[in-house]
Amino acid sequence: MLNKEIHRRRTFGIISHPDAGKTTLTEKLLLFGGAIQEAGAVKSNKIKKGATSDFMEIERQRGISVATSVLAFEYQDIKINILDTPGHKDFAEDTFRTLTAVDSVIVVIDVAKGVEEQTEKLVEVCRMRNIPIIVFVNKLDREGKDTFELLDEIEQKLHLKVTPLSCPIGIGYDFKGIYNIWEKNVNLFSGDSRKNIEETIEIENLNDGTLDELITSKAANTLREELELMEGIYPEFNKDEYLNGHLQPVFFGSALNSFGVRELLDCFIEIAPTPRPKESDTRLVSPDEKEFSGFVFKIHANMDPKHRDRLAFVKIVSGTFERNKPYLHVRNNKKMKFSSPNAFFAEKKQIVDISYPGDIVGLHDTGNFKIGDTLTEGENMNYRGIPSFSPEHFKFINNADPMKSKQLEKGIDQLMDEGVAQLFILELNGRKVIGTVGALQFEVIQYRLEHEYGATCRYENLNVHKACWVETDNEKSAEYLDFKRVKSRFLAKDKRGQLVFFADSSFTLQMTQSKYPNVKFHYVSEYK
CATH class of the missing domain: 3.30.70.3280 (Peptide chain release factor 3, domain III)
Structure with missing residues (x-):
């Protein structure tokens, strides 16, 4: 049972420079996962419904994320935990700490601005830790950089070895859709953001005349040339290399228009890592060990201003975390029970009876926890690196x-x-x-x-x-x-x-x- 639940889990962070569309992408992933019915506008103050992950009052006023939020949803029987991090450099410390709790990351890059300074810093931290990275190039419906110029920039500035798993058909005003290299199909762009899912057409053979009819002969020929060029320049996708942090797949799309998001999500649940082992000060801890262990990577006060509550966010590393079971708070050397551990959906919380490795649980805290604290079933060890x-x-x-x-x-x-x-x-x-x-x-x-x-x-x-x-x-x-x-x-x-x-x-x-x-x-x- 434990192994089955571990293999069902994917815990990842979304990182980028401010305004690259990180929170919008998070919203759309939730939309595809059926977790929310409509996406909130991150920027517009006219719309009363704010972005689900930006729930602090100051975030709604500013239109920026100032704290990491945790969101969980199910998609095709896979339990996905997203940690949406602040992009603004002034809140980078929160992001750096969050990266200790994720098993992989998605880096969002704006097609017009390319790789920006904050993205370089965050990717460097991921590289140091060999965290698997998927790159999502966003805002393709706007004028921006040429595909190959952008891929080149990603390789050089971020020191990554990329392999495109989708190829845009045109850009900006000429944007017609995306050819999905991973699934061998074409996804046509209508520009209607109200449509949750665009139509996808299977195309096994690119020389088929159907392609010319769909997107015009000129666009079809350009696509064939670009795909040939991609095959020649970039390495073939290799899952082991990606999991070891040596190869980074790239997807293209427009999060605002829900375009290219499903392709990203479908590939992600197939290739992204399940919860990974973590080093403690005494040994390497594997997720499938029976004994529970986890660590606090974030503390948030007043998530609900009416109740003045403080929540400690715990990433579960091994075993199962059960409600009302006593666990050892290693630093204080005392046993503690938790009667209402929470699973997250931005500011909405649900009490959970049992949680598995990869999950993030929120524990009500009266001042016992500090960032970096370790909880175990009795073993005296500490997780390091926060x-x-x-x-x-x-x-x-x-x-x-x-x-x-x-x-x-x-x-x-x-x-x-x-x-x-x-x-x-x-x-x-x-x-x-x-x-x-x-x-x-x-x-x-x-x-x-x-x-x-x-x-x-x-x-x-x-x-x-x-x-x-x-x-x-x-x-x-x-x-x-x-x-x-x-x-x-x-x-x-x-x-x-x-x-x-x-x-x-x-x-x-x-x-x-x-x-x-x-x-x-x-x-x-x-x-x-």
């Missing part, structure tokens, strides 16, 4: 309403547990400093403190170039004690009590490193 990045923007946070200091305290505490930003407390005077990866996060924090906790805050600029976690082999050494004395004004503790050094410039950092060679400075701290 990074906490050195922030790039720093501000003092001050209470704007003395009557609401408790609310502010609680709000900051919970938002920092979520990993929205990092909190540092200066050793010298106990002042609180917020560090974020992107400037927009300060706005999100201020907005959420006010709307979810009823607390108001003010920021004050702080000139910090880099925050580095400090490590030493000997805390009593004269060198370390001298470092702490001389740099006392620039030292702070993070939320876990680790020492952090604030360098005001790269020059200061270099000088400090050369003066104290036995003190180590790290830009990334792992969630412990």
